[in-house]
Amino acid sequence: MESTSSPELLQMARWLAGDFSNQEQAWENPPFFASIRVAYRPLPTAVLGGIGFYVEQAYSGHLEEPYRQAVVELTQVGDGIVIRNYRPLQPQRWRGCARGRAEQLSQLSAADLAYxxxxxxxxxxxxxxxxxxxxxxxxxxxxxxxxTTYLQTTLHLSENEFCSHDRGMDPVTHRQVWGAVAGPFRFRKVVDWQAELLQ
Structure with a gap:
């Protein structure tokens, strides 16, 4: 899973490496947006052979109980970047590692993941x-x-903000079944982990 780290790939990785919160958005519009934290913790290079992150998403008051766990890999493909998504085969083993037990992620390997x-x-x-x-x-x-639905994701990433909109679509009608109806979640970076990249 070797990947070439272009300047753009490294820039995106630096901006993505961190813990993000949509607290401001949740305060502004509580009926539509819960207060959520999403963490992109850099993985040791050896895990995927390049730039990867362990991801946890949780309600702000329950960070120890993430409702989403994933691993993502950033790769350069032509003049663009591809985010490859993986599912941990034993999610309970890694629960909490995005924030409290990050050192345990050194034990993660490609064999622990399903693409x-x-x-x-x-x-x-x-x-x-x-x-x-x-x-x-x-x-x-x-x-x-x-x-059964299919996932349609859009994301915008800047230096300090990460906006994402995940929607579950009906495979027959292509209408939205689940996901935010009021637009994308707007996350601001509250903790920066870019110093951990490529270690």
């Missing part, structure tokens, strides 16, 4: 932003409340 086909996010630099969308094909399947 999620169809879920790559294709990213391009647009001015001062990195802008990404789920790869075409509607193949990133997510079962939510017994219903």
């Amino acid at each position: 999620l086909p169809g879920c790559d996010v294709q990213v391009k630099r647009q001015g001062s932003l990195f802008v990404g969308v789920t790869e075409p094909g509607c193949r990133c399947c997510v079962v939510r409340n017994g219903q």
Whole structure:
């Protein structure tokens, strides 16, 4: 899983490395946005052979109980960047490692992960932003409340802000089934971990 670290890839990785909060957005519009924290903790280079992150997403009052755990890998493909998504095979083993037990992530290996086909996010630099969308094909399947949907993700990343909009779409009607209806979540970086990159 070797990846070439171009200047743009490194820039995106630096901006992504951190703990983000949408507290301001949640205060402004509580009916539509819960207060959420999302952490992108840099992984040791040996885990994926390049730039990777362990990701935890949790409600602000329950950081020890993340409702989403993932591993993402940043790779250069042509003139763009691809975010490859993986699912930890034993999520309970890594729970809490994004913030409190990051040293345990050195034990993580590619064998502990399942790649999620169809879920790559294709990213391009647009001015001062990195802008990404789920790869075409509607193949990133997510079962939510017994219903099969496909995930459609959009993201905007700047130096201090990360905006993401995850929506579950009906594979037949292509209408939204789950996800925020009031637009993307706006996260501000509250902890910076870029010093841990490429270690």
